[in-house]
Amino acid sequence: MKRLIGWIVLGLVATLGVTAPAVPLPVELPGGKANWVVSVGGLHDAADNNYANWTRLGWYIFAADGTVRTNYWMWKELDEPERVTSMTASCGGDVPKCPVQTMGSFLTGPTGVFQGTYQTSDGKVDVTWTKDGAGQALTPALTEHWLLDPIPGGKVARISSDGYHSTVAGPVVVPSTFSSYSASFGIGYGSNAPLSAGNKVSITDIRTTYGQDEFVGTFVRANKGTVGREGAGLWAAGFNQATTFDQWRSCPSGKCVGFREKTKDGCFCEKFPNPRDRIRYLADAPPARNNIYTYWCECLAQGAACYQANNHVQSLLQIIDDDRKFQGWVGVETSTSVDSRSLKPNHDFGSAYWAVLNMVTPDLRGPQPGKP
Template sequence: MRKVPFVLLVLSLFALLTTPATAAATLPGGKTNFVVALGSFKAGTERDNWVRLGDYTFSTTGTVTARTYLWWQRHPAARQSTGTTPNGDCSTNAQAVGQTVVRACPVQTAGGFLRAPDETKTGTFSVSGTKLHITWRTDQTWSEQWAITARADNKLVRLDQTFNSLATAGYAYGSNASLNTGRSMQTVRDYPGTLMLDKEEWAHDKTGHLENHPFEIGKYRTCTTTTWCLTYLLTNPKEACAEKPSCIGTGGGSAINDRSIQNYIQRIASGDRRDTWWSWCTCLTRNPDGTDKEKCYTGNSHVKPMLQILDDDGEFHGWVGVEASFYPRNDSAVPRSHDMLAAFRISDFR
């Protein structure tokens, strides 16, 4: 065996002892776990729009991992039932106009949201002041830039998208709370703060924008038996349902003037941040003459998967979410312009 000269051995050991350790990467706002909603929306297109919902986990090694659900017009996913029907103290089996609670219908969500995320990807990131840059290791060039804003108490961080090579809309919030925990529906219902809705959307070949829209969580009813569910009948919404023929009583029928919207929010699992929001115009379950067609709407309802925003203490501060409402018929006779897609946030920190 060849012996290593003593002098070289000493020099090698000295080099090992004196080599500076690799500096830890700066986390965005000092936070590890982020919930993220993204969307790619282009007016005049019917096959290329998509939304993603998931989480980003940042490491002091300078790497980031994303786990996301993808809903894409090229592969429209059918709605699926969560298996939950709200009980009698927060819903009704009645179908008459003027009811004050929602109907007892099985809650729907976007197809695939009951299972684990579809995608996992890794990348590298860097933080410079209040700017976050991410480069993903994917087949196509994909980079993101976000502006970092910390809440006054530094327990919650908001990311505002400034550039994304693929997405046109994005919302993200981060803290050091575990991604494997969420708040109960009772806690959500009792939240004392003011939640506001902002969103970017695509529908009927057009893009749209909404901001500073009140989200009155305190008006939702708590279901005492199905405790993971909340319901709310919005009786006079700003979003008019009245343009629907069955809402205004065309075809010789008497006007029923029902503009109400059925709203359901449900917790998907106790071991993570998943919730879902389902809504539809009550009048869509009626014929133009006002007669009942069905109790629970089976058509193009709004399904909106969401992830809870939690601060370092695990306190609830709203959601990031997406709408992935694909027209039920998936054939060449039906244009994808009937789809409804959106990326949004509902939060007190905007």
Template sequence: MKRTFLRLWLVVLGTLTLAGALLPGTALAVEKPGGKQSYAVTIGQVASTGTTPTGKEFSRLAMYYFDADGTVRQGFWFWSWSQGYPAATIRPTSAGCDNCAIHTAGGFQTGAEVKELRGRYTVTGDKLAVAWDNGATENWVVTKPETGISVISLTGSNYGANVGQGYGSNIRNTVAVQLKDIPKKYYPGRYAYNAYDAKTGKLVSGTGTSGINLSLPQWKECNDNCLSAAVEITDPNSKACTACKPGEQRAIRYYLASEGGRKNFYEHFCTCLLQGTSTCYTGGSHLKPQLQVIDDAGKFRGWVGVEAQHRIANRGTIAVHWYTDV
């Protein structure tokens, strides 16, 4: 009887040793996507190029946090095209340049609600699968373009999101780069948008390449919280500022502002739309909330962002974009 009990105990002990996870207080670590804990992410639903948007499209700007126990959480800002978001005035101004107020999409200003989701994730090879607690699922492909930063690109979801890009590192989320310290270079990128064509009254969609060019000499440091530039459009084939009348100068006024942290406020408009002698525009400027992309070394690499220029439901533009040197 003693021998039988001893044999049984040795089998049980061997099973516990092999399983490991059965011991109290232990858990198997899950591989983080690209080996990175936090990602700055832009994600949304954009109608396919050439098709008519439904009016139910959306964009979301978020930070994803992946923990070693297989859980994931995100803090995010959300804009639905079926709802209007009046512009919000932020604290920084362009004092030192043209002394104007600067705006962002309603819901991104300081004090606005930051929503949260939690869920679980798995990584299989270069595939990342996320299952949120509200039933939403996302699938991403993971790449490691260089040491210190990884990229996730959306391949599908079960709730309409069809465009997404995120950049991850292991730097603390509290680390941000001041505007004056951002390298003054060109940050290329891509965008996907849904828009209302005021000339035809139709909803349209599309994708394209673009960028933020801080190397232009027109960019000035207005103050510690704002950079600004007025850039004339010299390309006769450019589709920018087509609202300008014949003979009017076609130029774009840009603002890039910060209140500290990774949140940046990007705004621009065509200067021909200014009224009278005013240098400050109060019309429908392009409002682009953005989050800084920072690598493991704390180096600034660009932005992920959205456009939420729809003060009235299903009008203006709603889009996702990313501008980085990665």
């Protein structure tokens, strides 16, 4: 009887011309991955945007119904965001005990939100942001066109903007193919590992378990009025290899490591030629996959123990693959130019560094600047 009633209902629907509601077909996740850490930048020559550069760092979460959401931190060069101390690195040896600086907003959860839709096809991912976090329409909508790159092993996938990867170092022509708005460069990695803090690798584990790896990548930066590309890297030649570098040293808290890089050529200070060592720190930060990376040339400290003026400040998010293994970072640099005495912004926008970067294991790198 129930089956007969069902057939009668279907017959009535057909007779009356009523169409059953369509069920959305599943959309292919980019590379089969739902959770991504992504760095995006609006980096342009000063002649084109008068130093209105910006960076955005966060995560993209793709759903099978064709929707996508990003939670992000954002920094604008013209706002001149100031450095704050996240902790004091006490690493011992010849590594100076100094503040590890970052952006204050990076020590709390991201406040920016976009919501939108996406499509995948033929090695590409098109993302359209249509709403903000409150559900208000973005007018106009913001569109991004990503290249989806295969990664050996299938444990992680990569998206990048056209023109991000290249073997050519030095000045670049800013591409106009990436977005419908001012975003010009981007890099991201995705897996199906949750984005929660429980899937974050500690600084101690990075040093001990992954210290043999050299994490390198691409650094696309706006500085001195132009946009350029160069290599990015961390760990030099690794922790446990015989090199000309001292090894990275751990802080007693386990929350940071420090490194005095002894180099004759890499650190140049015109007015203060000696010494030329570079000081580097990598530190933990809340809330989820956040890490902090800072470095500075010792000669700029002019004999002081620490340098807090125009050190390089980078905010990083860890890349974790499907097996919960650490594979490197995506990040941004937001180094405001400040007065060396007051440590306050000096409005010298040309001397600031605004950048998009990745530092990853060999399989994740893509073409490297200066390397065939």
